[in-house]
Amino acid sequence: MSQSAAQSELRLVVLGRSGAGKRSAVSTILSLQDTPQGTEAAAIQECSKHRGEAAGRQVVVVSSPAWFGSGCDPEERRRHISSFISLSSPGAHAFLLCVPVNQPADEEAKALDVLKELLGPSSVSMHTIVLFTHTEELEEGEQLEEYLITWRKDLQELVGTCGDRYHTLETRSGDPAEGKAVEELLEKVEQVVRESGTQHFSCPLxxxxxxxxxxxxxxxxxxxxDSEDDVTEEEIEAVREEAERSVGDLNVDVDSIFPCSSVSAAPSFLGGLWEKLTGWIKWLPRVMRREALLGALVGLFVGGPIGGIMGATVGSVATEVGRRKTQKTK
Structure with a gap:
């Protein structure tokens, strides 16, 4: 890749927890065939790099495993961090943080804190876009913005940390709308570049x-x-990707960025409870899901018999309000 080619292409780094929809995001952006489900587990263990054309632009998309999670050991972290940085060198134009709308945002908030420590505050405040996934969990006809404002202040705070930038590639109206969603995303990436006043993000790493x-x-x-004088720029660029993949570990101070702490068990505990609650609620009709979840959460955090009574009451009232609202709109 020549210097001019490096400047004309858009380099995107896709981050997110396991199961957040990173693979689908990469496939949608570059119009790739989704890989079979059986190969997903192997694919997410290492960073991947894809190059293609999207909405008339040359785009490089680097997808990284969830190296910020609590289940990653120090050497794996260092390897994954070194890999996604080398593959998106000389610098990403934007980081896309995949965030499931049906999960609490504690793990994503932690990821942003880690990204600030690793690459500097501007990597988040000026170069990160929240990419919402699993939007099929929203009620029919419900807009993402409405859902965020009404129900998810935690996700609103996440978006605010990223300069109020967010997007979704998921649509309910077929391929033409999907193509428009990709074009709008790339326009937002180009806006990020313009507002930053730089060709791309850069930092010491x-x-x-x-x-x-x-x-x-x-x-x-x-x-x-046989001679160094025979080396041409074209030959140097021809081995660019091989060179990126063979770069060793970078000088990442993993121990200071990821201090060992027993507190890290708390978010995963709450995340597990959230998954159990949302799991059994999925069989309910959509109009009742959110209300039932609200009641369950009240009962969970208040606790004891009083919590159970409060949760049941809140859930029943919210369900009735939702039912009346639905009837009124018919």
Missing amino acids: YQEAEDRVRERQLELVRQTK
Whole structure:
């Protein structure tokens, strides 16, 4: 890739927890065939890089495993971080954080904190877009913005941390709308670049990665040449991707960014409770789901017999209000 090509393409880094819809996001952006479900587990263990055309633009999409999660050991973290930075070097134009609308946002909030520590505050405040997924959980006809304002202040705070930038690629009206959603996303990425006043995001880790990539490119070309004078820029760029993949671990201070703490068990505990609640609620009619979940959460956090009574009451009242609202609109 020549210097001018590197400047004309858009480089996107897709981040998110396991199951957040990263694979689907990559496929939608680049109009790729979804890989079979059986290969997903293997695919998410390593960073992947895809290049293609989307909405008339040259786009590179790098997808990274959830290296910010509590289940990742220090060496895996360092390897995954080094990999996604090297593959998106000399710098990402935007980070896309996949956020399921049907999950609490504690893990994503943690991911943003880690990204600030790792790459600097501007990586989040100026270069991150929240990409909402699993929007099929919204009620029919309910708009994403309405859902965020009415029910999910935690997701609103997440969006606010990212400069009020959010998007979704999921549509309910078929392929034409999906193509429009991709075009709108890339327009938002270009707006991020304009507002930042730079060609792309950069920081010391990206600078280190680019230096190592360029050095490795020269090494690879020299292995096939008798004289360094014969090395051309085209030959150097031809081995660019191989060089990116062969860069070793970068100078990432994993221990200071991810201190060991027993507190990390609390979010996963709450996340487990949330999954159980949403799991048994899915069989209910959509008009009742949210109200039942509201009552269950009240009962959960108040606790005891009083919590059970309060939860049942809140759930019943909310369900009745929702039913009347539905009847009124018919």
